[in-house]
Every structure is written in structure tokens, then in C-alpha cells.
Amino acid sequence: MKTFILPTDPAHLDASLAAAAALLRDGKLVAFPTETVYGLGANALDEAAVRRVYEVKGRPEDNPMIVHVHACAQARELMQEVPAYFDELANEFWPGPLTLIVRRNAAVPDVVTAGLDTVAVRFPDHPVTRELLRLLDFPVAAPSANLSGRPSPTDARSVYMDLQGMIEAVLDGGSCPMGIESTVLDLTAKIPTILRPGIVTREDLEDVLQTHVAAAGADANADAAHPLSPGMKYRHYAPRAELLVLADRDADAMHRALSAAIASARADGRRVGLLAPEHFRNCGEQVFHSLRDGSAVDYARHLYAGLRALDAASVDIIICPGIPPTGIGAAVMNRLGKAGRIIP
Ligand code: TXA
Ligand code: MG
Numbered sequence: 001m002k003t004f005i006l007p008t009d010p011a012h013l014d015a016s017l018a019a020a021a022a023l024l025r026d027g028k029l030v031a032f033p034t035e036t037v038y039g040l041g042a043n044a045l046d047e048a049a050v051r052r053v054y055e056v057k058g059r060p061e062d063n064p065m066i067v068h069v070h071a072c073a074q075a076r077e078l079m080q081e082v083p084a085y086f087d088e089l090a091n092e093f094w095p096g097p098l099t100l101i102v103r104r105n106a107a108v109p110d111v112v113t114a115g116l117d118t119v120a121v122r123f124p125d126h127p128v129t130r131e132l133l134r135l136l137d138f139p140v141a142a143p144s145a146n147l148s149g150r151p152s153p154t155d156a157r158s159v160y161m162d163l164q165g166m167i168e169a170v171l172d173g174g175s176c177p178m179g180i181e182s183t184v185l186d187l188t189a190k191i192p193t194i195l196r197p198g199i200v201t202r203e204d205l206e207d208v209l210q211t212h213v214a215a216a217g218a219d220a221n222a223d224a225a226h227p228l229s230p231g232m233k234y235r236h237y238a239p240r241a242e243l244l245v246l247a248d249r250d251a252d253a254m255h256r257a258l259s260a261a262i263a264s265a266r267a268d269g270r271r272v273g274l275l276a277p278e279h280f281r282n283c284g285e286q287v288f289h290s291l292r293d294g295s296a297v298d299y300a301r302h303l304y305a306g307l308r309a310l311d312a313a314s315v316d317i318i319i320c321p322g323i324p325p326t327g328i329g330a331a332v333m334n335r336l337g338k339a340g341r342i343i344p
Contacts, residue, residue: 243340
């Protein structure tokens with residue numbers, strides 16, 4: 001199968017959107033950009049199409065997918081009842097990087113939710129994809145468009161590297177501005193509970209809801225017989241190289257710790273990649289990938305692209321300085337912890 005890359009510059013946008021919509025109507029798979037990461041889309045109401053998404057990703061079938069919509073009303077069509085807080089959250093954060101878990105109705109096929117009686121819904125904020133979703137009279141089920149276990153793709157080329165020959169098309173909308181996956185918030189629990197931290201932070205949610213929001217710790221989740229968010233129990237976002245993350249400390253101490261870790265890996269004959277803010281360049285590494293000024297937003301935006309770039313440079317080990325696990329930093333450190341090992 002040939003995988004088409006559909007350009008979205010002004011001269012090609014309409015034809016590319018029409019082609020992508022026609023493929024999805026026909027039960028085919030199309031990867032598309034969002035403000036977070038690229039998704040691998042299928043008609044959410046077409047069981048055979050959704051099943052193929054699991055196959056091409058190599059995704060465990062007990063890991064449900066997010067259903068993408070272009071309007072709050074379209075999300076409501078999938079729910080049994082509209083839960084408390086839904087309207088406030090949708091008004092404030094949609095379109096945007098917040099996924100809401102709600103009780104589903106019979107419109108949603110079992111294969112999308114892995115048999116759960118809940119469904120994850122999200123209204124993504126990307127101009128190309130909002131237009132695509134508006135052209136369709138069904139919602140689009142989509143996980144991130146990577147092979148299962150690999151870092152999520154934040155540009156069309158990364159999707160192509162993972163999935164070429166297995167999917168019909170990639171809609172190329174350039175680099176994703178946010179770079180890590182949406183916040184997943186469970187509205188079916190007694191207290192709204194964050195299952196996956198993201199760019200919409202706990203503080204943001206509490207500000208809007210004026211109520212306590214819980215965070216399901218990765219550990220609590222792993223211990224449960226039925227993890228709340230099935231996806232969080234798997235190893236994730238991982239580069240091929242080993243990833244070592246040094247927990248946050250002051251800049252001088254970090255500089256010394258990075259230099260020591262790099263020297264030690266090189267003494268073992270390993271090729272070392274450093275994924276770090278610009279000011280840590282030249283700590284003895286062979287390959288450097290910049291996390292710009294090192295804000296949590298910079299980390300999020302450049303993290304997955306950096307892991308992929310350093311893999312492409314054939315390093316044996318990637319060393320990365322951590323940041324404080326607060327606000328957006330909580331989401332960044334969550335992904336780094338799942339992709340590698342955090343050293344205190
Ligand atoms: O930003 C994003 O969310 C991207 C873009 C493409 O929208 N999508 C994404 O999908 O990251 P995926 O499949 O890689 O992650 C979806 C997460 C998984 O951890 C999954 O277990 C969880 O959402 N999830 C989906 N449905 C759920 C449900 N009904 N209950 C609990 N967790 C659910
Ligand atoms: Mg994923």
C-alpha cells in the first residue's frame with residue numbers, strides 16, 4: 001500500500017481535505033494533526049476500520065481510543081447523560097487539549113472503548129483537523145499515530161516513519177504546537193480525576209470548577225485490578241536508546257550531574273545524546289538536541305521530536321535534565337518517567 005502525504009498549504013488544502021474525508025468515509029485510515037500530537041483516525045462508528053487501527057499500531061485491544069468531535073453537540077450524541085462539570089469544562093477548554101471521560105451510549109461501538117461503559121471524547125484545536133471533522137457526519141476515533149510504545153509523532157514525517165505502507169494517508173499540518181498528549185479527565189468518578197496529566201493542568205481545572213480535582217497517581221493506577229486509564233499501565237513514549245532523566249536540582253548541580261553521567265556512559269564506550277535546554281549544550285555529549293529555553297512548554301513541544309531525532313542519530317543513551325513536576329511540568333515528567341528512568 002502506498003501512503004499518501006496530503007499537503008495543507010493554501011493551494012492544496014481543499015483537495016487534501018476532500019481526499020482525507022473520502023478515505024475516512026470509505027473506512028480507511030488517515031493520520032491528522034492536532035494541537036497536541038498526530039492522531040491515527042478511523043470512522044468511530046465503523047468497527048472494521050477501528051479494528052484496523054489497533055492492528056497497524058500493534059496496540060493492545062484493551063486500550064480504548066479517544067473519539068474526536070467538531071462540536072460539543074456531537075460529543076453529547078455519544079453520552080448516556082451529560083455529567084456534572086461537562087458544560088463548564090467544554091465551554092472553557094474546547095476546542096483544546098482536554099479529553100473528557102463520560103458514560104457512553106449505544107452509538108459507540110465496543111471496539112472503540114475496549115468494552116468499557118465509558119468513552120473518551122475530545123474536540124481538538126487544529127484548523128486543518130477542525131475543518132476535516134466538519135466535513136464528516138461521524139466522529140473520528142484516533143489514538144496517537146505512532147507504533148505502540150514509541151514516542152507520539154509531532155510532525156507528519158514521524159508518522160510516515162512509523163506507519164508508511166500501513167495506512168492510506170497522512171494529512172500534513174506541520175509541527176504540533178503543544179507536543180504532548182491531551183489531559184485525560186474522568187468525569188464519571190465521584191471527584192473529577194486526572195488519568196493522564198497534560199497541558200491543561202490540575203490548577204487550571206480547579207480554577208474553572210472551583211472544586212477539588214484528583215490526580216490518579218501512575219502508581220495507584222498500576223496497582224488497581226482495573227486501571228482507570230488502561231493506557232497508563234503500558235510502557236510508553238519510549239525511544240530505542242536508553243533514556244536517563246536526572247531529577248530537578250539547581251543549575252550548577254545539574255551541570256555537574258549531567259557532565260558526570262555523560263562521562264560515565266562514554267567511559268563505557270556508549271554514544272551519548274543530551275536532550276536539554278540550550279544552556280546545557282557541551283557537557284561532553286556527542287549529540288545534542290535542544291529543549292530551547294527549558295520552560296515546561298519548551299520541554300513539551302520539543303520532547304518527542306528530540307527523542308526521535310536522537311534515535312535517528314544512533315545514540316546508545318539519552319540523558320535529560322528533569323524539571324519541577326508542577327503545572328505543565330507534571331505532564332512532562334510523567335512522559336519522561338514512562339519513556340525512561342528518573343534518577344533522584
Ligand atoms: O492528545 C491526544 O489525546 C492525542 C490526540 C491524537 O488526540 N491522542 C492520544 O490518544 O494520545 P492515545 O490513544 O494515545 O491515548 C488515549 C488515552 C489512553 O491512555 C487510553 O487508555 C485513555 O486515553 N482512554 C481512552 N478511553 C478511555 C476510557 N473510556 N476510560 C479511561 N481511559 C481512556
Ligand atoms: Mg498514544
